[in-house]
Amino acid sequence: MKINLKQIEVFRAVMITGTIRGASEMLYVSQPAVSRLLSHTEQRIGFPLFKRIRGRLQATLEAKKLFHQVEAVYDGVQRVNDMARELYEHQEGILNLVASPSVGHMLIPSAIAAYRQTHPHVKLTFHYLNHTPLTDRLLKQHADLAVTLLPIKHPNLEHEEIGSARLVCICPYNHPLARRSMLEVKDLLDYPFISYDKGSPFGQMVREIFENSGHEVRSVLDVGSPQNACALVQAGAGIALVDQFSAKSWTASGIVTRPMAQAPTLNAYLIRLRDEPVSQISQSFMDALKATFRKEGDFGNFDLMPPATAISDAGKKAATPRARAGADEK
Numbered sequence: 001m002k003i004n005l006k007q008i009e010v011f012r013a014v015m016i017t018g019t020i021r022g023a024s025e026m027l028y029v030s031q032p033a034v035s036r037l038l039s040h041t042e043q044r045i046g047f048p049l050f051k052r053i054r055g056r057l058q059a060t061l062e063a064k065k066l067f068h069q070v071e072a073v074y075d076g077v078q079r080v081n082d083m084a085r086e087l088y089e090h091q092e093g094i095l096n097l098v099a100s101p102s103v104g105h106m107l108i109p110s111a112i113a114a115y116r117q118t119h120p121h122v123k124l125t126f127h128y129l130n131h132t133p134l135t136d137r138l139l140k141q142h143a144d145l146a147v148t149l150l151p152i153k154h155p156n157l158e159h160e161e162i163g164s165a166r167l168v169c170i171c172p173y174n175h176p177l178a179r180r181s182m183l184e185v186k187d188l189l190d191y192p193f194i195s196y197d198k199g200s201p202f203g204q205m206v207r208e209i210f211e212n213s214g215h216e217v218r219s220v221l222d223v224g225s226p227q228n229a230c231a232l233v234q235a236g237a238g239i240a241l242v243d244q245f246s247a248k249s250w251t252a253s254g255i256v257t258r259p260m261a262q263a264p265t266l267n268a269y270l271i272r273l274r275d276e277p278v279s280q281i282s283q284s285f286m287d288a289l290k291a292t293f294r295k296e297g298d299f300g301n302f303d304l305m306p307p308a309t310a311i312s313d314a315g316k317k318a319a320t321p322r323a324r325a326g327a328d329e330k
Contacts, residue, residue, distance in 0.1 A: 167205070175256065233255055
């Protein structure tokens with residue numbers, strides 16, 4: 001009942017073109033050869049793949065289901081061909097990187113830029129993903145290294161701590177909370193609050209912070225990542241709790257960062273497959289990444305206010321009509 005790759009190829013060609021003639025032209029073989037192989041395939045699997053109606057082929061329900069699996073096989077073959085071409089064109093190697101959005105917007109690009117200076121012929125791919133798809137890419141070996149703000153607990157993965165940051169509150173520069181030097185959860189309750197999907201690691205963390213303070217999270221918006229939260233805060237949609245990695249990448253946007261009392265420390269982790277040997281290009285990138293974190297990821301003296309010029313420019317754009325009217329009266 002097994003079918004071979006040649007039979008799969010003919011079946012796929014007929015499904016795509018809809019005719020024996022089209023399949024023969026696609027595969028550069030004769031029409032009788034396609035017909036014979038298709039008929040033999042139907043005999044092998046024990047059910048018809050096509051109905052002949054008025055001289056035309058119509059795929060059966062079974063054929064449509066089988067076609068989905070055939071396309072998955074061809075996608076895999078295409079990836080093999082793409083990889084072979086990439087390896088030929090970049091014989092020094094290919095490094096596939098993924099990161100969570102928090103570190104993916106600032107620190108990873110900086111590390112890549114530094115790495116490219118000494119390894120200009122290594123091909124790099126980079127995507128920032130949320131927790132679940134990032135883990136999936138690592139386990140399927142579609143990524144060599146990952147950097148994430150939270151550890152991934154899986155027996156086939158190992159992680160190394162390479163940096164840390166705190167959870168902080170962000171708000172527009174002219175927000176009442178911007179005048180406070182330190183905030184508590186109770187200070188956030190009177191303002192529109194942007195939180196995260198309940199099932200996400202950040203969503204669970206924020207909920208625990210509120211519950212430990214005896215309060216309940218009442219959000220006006222739930223988002224997928226701290227970077228989404230930063231964009232909405234900049235637009236004036238509310239306030240949010242984000243990590244310092246994310247906040248630092250928005251310091252020129254008129255967003256003010258304020259520390260939270262008893263805020264948890266968040267660690268950045270370098271994650272890779274546990275039993276895979278470390279290639280030379282992976283090791284050299286890890287060295288560049290750690291150097292970048294030492295240089296740019298130190299928040300011991302983190303400036304909680306954006307640069308004065310950024311505040312000035314943002315103030316011109318973000319001032320409310322009432323504030324502008326008051327300034328005109330003066």
